[in-house]
Amino acid sequence: xxxxxxxxAIAAFLLGVFPGIAMSPVAKIRTSFxxxxxxxxxxxxKTSADQLDILIxxxxxxxxxxxxxxxxxxxxxxxxxxxxxxxxxxxITAILLVRLF
Numbered sequence: 438x439x440x441x442x443x444x445x446a447i448a449a450f451l452l453g454v455f456p457g458i459a460m461s462p463v464a465k466i467r468t469s470f471x472x473x474x475x476x477x478x479x480x481x482x483k484t485s486a487d488q489l490d491i492l493i494x495x496x497x498x499x500x501x502x503x504x505x506x507x508x509x510x511x512x513x514x515x516x517x518x519x520x521x522x523x524x525x526x527x528x529i530t531a532i533l534l535v536r537l538f
Contacts, residue, residue: 454495455479 452459457479464474476483480492509515 454491456481456491 457477460475460477460482464477468474
């Protein structure tokens, strides 16, 4: 029973973030009735210059969740000192590699 629910949850998430997937059949149906097709992109409906881009909204939402989770782990002590040292060593190594090339 969990598999169909997971499939529906993934489909709802994808159609929420990428409404252009569902707009393709809608545009075809409108043109078959002789109406103008709805202008759309993968991440939203193109209505004007100030359109709401769902992908940007989703990215900002998930970035906020990730930042909140990081702060929660930092202040509750779930991030060990060793992990901080390893991360800083990785960042320093990455900076050095970027400067070499």
